[in-house]
Amino acid sequence: MQHTRGLTTVVSTVSSNEFDTEDAFIRNLNPIHYSKRAQQINNNPRPTLKQPGAITPPVIWGRNIHSTLVASLFSIGVVSLAPCLVVFFWIALDWFEGSLLHTGLSFLSNDKLAWVALYSPQFHLPDFVAYVAWFLFQAGLYTYLPGPLGTGQLTPAGYQLQVPSYTNGFSAWLITNVLFVSLCILDVLDPAIIAKHWSGLLLSANIMGFLLSFFAYFKAHFFPTHRSDLKLSSSHAYDFYMGIEFNPRFGSTWDFKLFTNGRPGIVAWTLIDLSFIAWQYQTHGYVSNSIVIATILHAIYVIDFFVNEDWYLRTLDIAHDHFGYYLAWGSLVWLPSMYTLQTQYLARYPMDLSWPVAAAILGVGVAGYIIFRSVNWQKDVVRRTNGECLIWGKKAEVLVFDYVTQDGGKHKSLLLCSGWWGLSRHANYLGDLILSYSMCATCGLKHILPWFYAIFMTILLLHRCHRDEQRCAVKYGQQWEKYVARVPWKLLPGVY
Numbered sequence: 001m002q003h004t005r006g007l008t009t010v011v012s013t014v015s016s017n018e019f020d021t022e023d024a025f026i027r028n029l030n031p032i033h034y035s036k037r038a039q040q041i042n043n044n045p046r047p048t049l050k051q052p053g054a055i056t057p058p059v060i061w062g063r064n065i066h067s068t069l070v071a072s073l074f075s076i077g078v079v080s081l082a083p084c085l086v087v088f089f090w091i092a093l094d095w096f097e098g099s100l101l102h103t104g105l106s107f108l109s110n111d112k113l114a115w116v117a118l119y120s121p122q123f124h125l126p127d128f129v130a131y132v133a134w135f136l137f138q139a140g141l142y143t144y145l146p147g148p149l150g151t152g153q154l155t156p157a158g159y160q161l162q163v164p165s166y167t168n169g170f171s172a173w174l175i176t177n178v179l180f181v182s183l184c185i186l187d188v189l190d191p192a193i194i195a196k197h198w199s200g201l202l203l204s205a206n207i208m209g210f211l212l213s214f215f216a217y218f219k220a221h222f223f224p225t226h227r228s229d230l231k232l233s234s235s236h237a238y239d240f241y242m243g244i245e246f247n248p249r250f251g252s253t254w255d256f257k258l259f260t261n262g263r264p265g266i267v268a269w270t271l272i273d274l275s276f277i278a279w280q281y282q283t284h285g286y287v288s289n290s291i292v293i294a295t296i297l298h299a300i301y302v303i304d305f306f307v308n309e310d311w312y313l314r315t316l317d318i319a320h321d322h323f324g325y326y327l328a329w330g331s332l333v334w335l336p337s338m339y340t341l342q343t344q345y346l347a348r349y350p351m352d353l354s355w356p357v358a359a360a361i362l363g364v365g366v367a368g369y370i371i372f373r374s375v376n377w378q379k380d381v382v383r384r385t386n387g388e389c390l391i392w393g394k395k396a397e398v399l400v401f402d403y404v405t406q407d408g409g410k411h412k413s414l415l416l417c418s419g420w421w422g423l424s425r426h427a428n429y430l431g432d433l434i435l436s437y438s439m440c441a442t443c444g445l446k447h448i449l450p451w452f453y454a455i456f457m458t459i460l461l462l463h464r465c466h467r468d469e470q471r472c473a474v475k476y477g478q479q480w481e482k483y484v485a486r487v488p489w490k491l492l493p494g495v496y
Ligand SMILES: NC(=O)C1=CN([C@@H]2O[C@H](COP(=O)(O)OP(=O)(O)OC[C@H]3O[C@@H](n4cnc5c(N)ncnc54)[C@H](OP(=O)(O)O)[C@@H]3O)[C@@H](O)[C@H]2O)C=CC1
Pocket: 314, 315, 316, 317, 372, 376, 379, 413, 414, 415, 416, 417, 421, 425, 428, 429, 432, 460, 464, 468, 471, 472, 475
């Protein structure tokens, strides 16, 4: 069945009498992987589907509900190996002068030093208490600070999420950073305290990350917030990793995903940098220009995130990913430990950049950031003004696409195809990558370890190009191909 409405073409591939409920449609997609357990959870009453005249078929966009053996093994691999990688990097930094190769060889050759290093991080109750206090302090700021109302995206089930004044991240970041600096100036706190307690804090963050991931998993099964946005596959491992609930909440408004994803880890990012700068000063007697530039670039990225927090509600993490290990453990452990590797490395092994090199790195980094922000801004302003805006001085060119939610609701969406979005379909990733490589360039070329962030971002964002397009292709059906034909380049025009 195909019908055309202005610019928009809606294509339905299955007619209503073939599958009269969404669940029949899901089962038909993959009968083998559609387990009993998944059926129980995915079998939510969505009465509008059965009403006469409802749009069929319900489009199953959003998190994957089909798990393959590879996806299960991958999930088990990440859940078990990512924490080991975090510890391995810490050992390489602290015990092997930042050399991943020497660390690896040392373990392989059963060198005593490697095993001593492995058992050196001890659980310290005071570190854990401090970590829990930090977590609760951020939760308090998130809950009580005033801020503008956030505008959530329509979920696959058709919920318009209310985000009451939780987009107060900038005030939370400012208060936390000013408080930390003030306490250090007043000599109440040692500014290097985070760096000095790093291994204990890392252990504590891991404990919290796993606790929260398990909480998310069990909450989804026993007391979910929005039943019709639950996504289950036949694999426990995949569900634990990717998350089952879309927007788990305390009551109707306190959003776990938004808080965990956007607060304890990202607010800590700049504090960790400052603490490692202080540690460099205390141990080496000076502050290198490289660590300052790395921190400035990080700070630009972090402040941008909080200033534009409302924009983040309409990105993949919040509008597509469910809340599981990936976002819970990732935001509490992976982000603060792996995204700050440059300053952790430079604090221990300082290097001074010549001023032309320092200026070039800073300049390229800021240019990357400007691209990143202006691409994201263009997408956002087009959506906010319903296409009634200027992009690069000309009226925005948009494609208007239809999509349906699982409750049978029919909606429209605008896809910008001029400005940056006319050059490539993910120009924002390009700006982000330029910024990431600049951050890592502050560490020189001696070791690969501090380049991990850029390498990770390259893999993550290339995979995201694919992941995002799969999602859009399902959400918009054949209309998406029209957009791809109009904007043929994925990332870098003329190359990819
Ligand atoms: N530092 C880090 O670790 C990471 C940073 N990032 C950054 O976070 C930001 C957000 O990333 P992400 O959510 O992946 O990507 P986007 O912000 O590009 O969001 C993707 C969504 O935008 C909508 N969209 C796609 N094309 C258009 C268009 N032409 N016009 C209007 N809307 C469109 C679609 O959603 P719909 O139509 O459903 O609204 C699509 O699913 C990026 O700038 C990225 O660089 C990302 C990953 C990791």
